[in-house]
Amino acid sequence: MARRPTVYDVAELAGVSIATVSFTFSRPERVKAETRDAVLAAADSVGYVPSASARGLARGRTGAIGLYAFDYLLEPSVPGTPALEPARATRLFPLYSDEVQRGVQLECRARGLALMLGSGRQPDQRPAVIDVAGRVDGLIAFAGAAAPASLQQVARRIPVVELGGLVRGQGMHTVLVDNGESMAELTRHLVSVHGIRTAAYLGDLGTPEFTARWEGFERTLLEAGLVPRGRMASAPGDDRSTVEALERVLAEGLPDAIVCSTDQEALVVLDELAARGLRAPDDVLVTGFDGIVAASLADPPLTTVVQPMEHVGRRAVEILVAALDGEGTVPESDVLPSALRIGRSCGCS
Amino acid sequence: MARRPTVYDVAELAGVSIATVSFTFSRPERVKAETRDAVLAAADSVGYVPSASARGLARGRTGAIGLYAFDYLLEPSVPGTPALEPARATRLFPLYSDEVQRGVQLECRARGLALMLGSGRQPDQRPAVIDVAGRVDGLIAFAGAAAPASLQQVARRIPVVELGGLVRGQGMHTVLVDNGESMAELTRHLVSVHGIRTAAYLGDLGTPEFTARWEGFERTLLEAGLVPRGRMASAPGDDRSTVEALERVLAEGLPDAIVCSTDQEALVVLDELAARGLRAPDDVLVTGFDGIVAASLADPPLTTVVQPMEHVGRRAVEILVAALDGEGTVPESDVLPSALRIGRSCGCS
DNA sequence: CTACCGATGTTAAGCGCTTAGATTCTCAGC
DNA sequence: GCTGAGAATCTAAGCGCTTAACATCGGTAG
Numbered sequence: 142m143a144r145r146p147t148v149y150d151v152a153e154l155a156g157v158s159i160a161t162v163s164f165t166f167s168r169p170e171r172v173k174a175e176t177r178d179a180v181l182a183a184a185d186s187v188g189y190v191p192s193a194s195a196r197g198l199a200r201g202r203t204g205a206i207g208l209y210a211f212d213y214l215l216e217p218s219v220p221g222t223p224a225l226e227p228a229r230a231t232r233l234f235p236l237y238s239d240e241v242q243r244g245v246q247l248e249c250r251a252r253g254l255a256l257m258l259g260s261g262r263q264p265d266q267r268p269a270v271i272d273v274a275g276r277v278d279g280l281i282a283f284a285g286a287a288a289p290a291s292l293q294q295v296a297r298r299i300p301v302v303e304l305g306g307l308v309r310g311q312g313m314h315t316v317l318v319d320n321g322e323s324m325a326e327l328t329r330h331l332v333s334v335h336g337i338r339t340a341a342y343l344g345d346l347g348t349p350e351f352t353a354r355w356e357g358f359e360r361t362l363l364e365a366g367l368v369p370r371g372r373m374a375s376a377p378g379d380d381r382s383t384v385e386a387l388e389r390v391l392a393e394g395l396p397d398a399i400v401c402s403t404d405q406e407a408l409v410v411l412d413e414l415a416a417r418g419l420r421a422p423d424d425v426l427v428t429g430f431d432g433i434v435a436a437s438l439a440d441p442p443l444t445t446v447v448q449p450m451e452h453v454g455r456r457a458v459e460i461l462v463a464a465l466d467g468e469g470t471v472p473e474s475d476v477l478p479s480a481l482r483i484g485r486s487c488g489c490s
Numbered sequence: 491m492a493r494r495p496t497v498y499d500v501a502e503l504a505g506v507s508i509a510t511v512s513f514t515f516s517r518p519e520r521v522k523a524e525t526r527d528a529v530l531a532a533a534d535s536v537g538y539v540p541s542a543s544a545r546g547l548a549r550g551r552t553g554a555i556g557l558y559a560f561d562y563l564l565e566p567s568v569p570g571t572p573a574l575e576p577a578r579a580t581r582l583f584p585l586y587s588d589e590v591q592r593g594v595q596l597e598c599r600a601r602g603l604a605l606m607l608g609s610g611r612q613p614d615q616r617p618a619v620i621d622v623a624g625r626v627d628g629l630i631a632f633a634g635a636a637a638p639a640s641l642q643q644v645a646r647r648i649p650v651v652e653l654g655g656l657v658r659g660q661g662m663h664t665v666l667v668d669n670g671e672s673m674a675e676l677t678r679h680l681v682s683v684h685g686i687r688t689a690a691y692l693g694d695l696g697t698p699e700f701t702a703r704w705e706g707f708e709r710t711l712l713e714a715g716l717v718p719r720g721r722m723a724s725a726p727g728d729d730r731s732t733v734e735a736l737e738r739v740l741a742e743g744l745p746d747a748i749v750c751s752t753d754q755e756a757l758v759v760l761d762e763l764a765a766r767g768l769r770a771p772d773d774v775l776v777t778g779f780d781g782i783v784a785a786s787l788a789d790p791p792l793t794t795v796v797q798p799m800e801h802v803g804r805r806a807v808e809i810l811v812a813a814l815d816g817e818g819t820v821p822e823s824d825v826l827p828s829a830l831r832i833g834r835s836c837g838c839s
Numbered sequence: 840c841t842a843c844c845g846a847t848g849t850t851a852a853g854c855g856c857t858t859a860g861a862t863t864c865t866c867a868g869c
Numbered sequence: 870g871c872t873g874a875g876a877a878t879c880t881a882a883g884c885g886c887t888t889a890a891c892a893t894c895g896g897t898a899g
C-alpha cells in the first residue's frame with residue numbers, strides 16, 4: 142500500500158492550510174464555497190481517507206460504541222457439509238445474544254454510530270474488554286461476558302450498559318426483563334393449568350438474571366405449597382453440563398416438569414429425553430426461557446418466556462447515547478416487558 | 491467521567507518513564523519482572539484503559555477490520571407486539587448478509603481481531619464507507635453496499651474484500667460462489683426433471699453476482715431450446731418491486747416456473763401468489779437462491795441454491811489477514827462451492 | 840479617513856501512545 | 870578496581886488530526 146495521504150497532502154495540493162482542510166470536513170460553513178470545493182477535489186484526487194485514530198485522539202471521542210459479547214467457542218462448520226435443516230441450524234444461530242446484537246446494530250445504524258464488536262478471544266493476557274473499551278465512547282456488555290471488576294474500571298471512564306447485570310456504581314447501567322416475575326408466571330402456569338406436583342430446575346446462577354429466574358421458580362412452587370427439587374447446575378451453550386444435569390434429575394425419578402433457565406438448555410433436554418425414549422409433554426413437561434427462533438421450531442414447540450431481544454439491544458444504545466449527551470436523567474436500570482409464550486412442550490394443545 | 495488516566499499517570503505512579511509503561515504492555519519481556527508488576531499495579535489502581543486512538547495513530551494500524559453492509563432501513567419492530575412465528579420472523583432475520591456477517595464475526599473472534607460494523611446510514615454527506623475505512627486495517631464490503639469508486643479509493647490504502655464484487659484493481663479481492671453455474675444447475679433441474687417450457691425471471695443486475703445468475707438462467711434455457719421470457723426487475727428487500735415484477739409476469743400469462751434471484755424475492759412471490767389464489771408448485775414452480783433459514787420454513791419449502799454463507803464471511807477475513815501479513819500470494823478472487831437444495835416449491839415430492 | 844466587524848484563514852499546541860536511539864545499570868571477567 | 874557487554878530504562882520525536890487564538894481582508898458606519 143502506498144503511504145496514506147494525510148491532511149498535509151490535501152492541504153498542499155489545494156493550496157491551503159491543514160486547518161482549512163479539517164474545517165472543510167467538520168464545519169463546512171466556516172469555509173468559503175470555492176475553497177471547500179478545491180479541498181474536496183484535492184481530497185478526491187489523492188484518495189484521502191481521514192484517520193479515525195488521529196481524529197479520535199484529537200477529539201477525545203471516537204464516534205463508535207462497543208459491544209462485548211461471549212466467546213462462543215464454536216468450531217467452524219465444515220465447508221462442503223450438507224446444510225442443516227432449520228430446526229437444527231437455528232440451534233446455533235440466531236441465539237439470544239444474536240438477536241440482542243441485531244437490535245444494537247439497528248439502533249447504531251439509525252443513529253449513524255459505528256459499532257465495534259469484541260469478545261473474549263484476544264490472545265493477550267490483559268482483559269479483552271479493556272481493549273474494546275479503549276476504542277469506543279460507550280460500551281455494552283453481556284452480563285457474564287466480562288469480569289465485573291473490569292467493567293467497573295471501564296465505567297469510570299465511559300458509560301457502560303451491562304445487559305442483564307447489576308448496577309454497581311457510577312456510569313453503569315442495565316437493561317433487562319423482570320426475570321423473576323416472568324419465571325414465576327411460567328411456573329404458575331405449570332402449577333395451575335397443568336397441576337404439576339414436582340418440578341426440577343436446570344440452570345446456573347452465573348448472572349443476576351439467572352439467579353432471578355431460579356428464585357422466581359422456587360418462590361412460586363413454595364407459594365403453591367410444593368417443594369422444589371434442588372437446582373441442577375447447567376449452562377446454556379455447554380450441552381455437556383445440561384446433559385449431566387438432566388441425568389441427575391432422572392436419577393432422582395422423573396418429575397412432572399423440567400423447567401430450564403434458557404431455551405438452549407430446554408432444547409438439549411428435549412433431545413436427551415427423546416434419546417431415552419421419553420417425550421414432552423407426554424412423559425414430562427419441559428419449558429425454556431428467552432424465545433429464540435429454535436424454540437418455536439422444536440418438536441414440540443417450547444413453552445417459554447419471550448424476551449424483547451431486539452429492544453433490549455436498542456434500549457442499551459439509547460441509554461448510552463443519552464449518557465454520552467450528558468442528559469441529566471439517564472436511568473440506571475431499565476426493565477422491559479416480556480411475554481409468556483405457550484407452546485406444546487408444557488402440555489397445552 | 492473523570493479524566494481518563496494515561497500512560498503519564500501510570501508512569502508517575504509507578505515511578506518509571508512512559509516508555510516503560512508502554513513496553514510493559516507491548517513487550518513485557520523487555521521489562522524487569524518487578525518493574526512490570528509495579529506498572530501493572532499502578533495501571534490497575536488508576537483504572538488505566540489504553541487509548542486505541544493514540545495507539546492506532548502511533549502504530550499506524552488499528553488492529554480492527556471493518557465490515558460494511560447494506561442499510562436495511564428496517565423500521566423498529568414495535569415493543570409489546572406479539573412475537574412473530576418463526577416462518578415470519580426469519581423473513582427479517584437472519585438473511586443472507588446476517589449469515590455472512592456471522593462468519594466474519596466468528597473468524598475475527600478466532601483471530602483476536604476487533605470488528606467494526608458500519609453501514610450507509612451516516613448523517614453526513616461524505617461516503618460512509620470512507621468513514622469506516624479510516625478506522626480499520628482492512629475492509630470487507632458487500633457488493634452494492636458501497637460505491638465502487640469509494641471502494642477503489644479505499645483499496646489504495648488498505649486491503650479490501652468486496653463480497654460478490656468484481657476485482658477492479660490493486661488491493662481488491664472478492665469471495666463468491668459460481669453464481670452462473672449454480673443458477674444453471676437449478677434451471678436444468680426445472681427443465682429436465684420438471685419439463686418446464688416457459689419460465690420467468692425476477693431479479694436485478696445490480697451486482698456481478700446478480701448478473702451471473704441471470705445469465706446462467708438465460709443460457710440454460712437457450713441451451714434447452716427454450717426462449718426465456720425477459721427479466722423482470724425486482725430487488726431483494728424491496729418487496730414493492732418484487733410484487734410489481736410478479737404482476738408484470740402474471741399479466742403476460744402464468745409461466746411454468748418463476749425463477750427468483752434470491753430467496754427473499756421468492757418468498758414474496760409465494761405470498762403474492764397465495765393472495766391471488768395460486769399455489770406453488772401446483773400452479774407454477776418457484777425457486778430462490780441463497781439458502782436462508784426462511785427458505786426452508788416456507789410453505790412449500792423453497793428449492794434453492796445454498797450458499798456457504800458462514801464460509802464466505804470467514805474466507806473474507808482470512809484473505810484480509812493474509813493481505814495484511816503481506817503474504818505474497820493472496821488470491822484476488824475465491825470461488826466457494828454452493829449446493830442445490832431441492833424443496834417442494836419446484837414440484838419435487 | 841479611521842475604527843470596527845464579520846468572514847475567512849492560519850498558526851501552533853496539543854491529544855496519548857510507540858519506538859529508535861541514547862543513557863545508565865549490572866555484573867562477569869580480568 | 871576497571872572494563873565492556875548486555876540488560877534495563879529513558880529521552881524525545883513523531884503519528885494525523887482538531888481547535889483555540891490570532892491574523893488578514895474587505896466592507897461599513899461614524
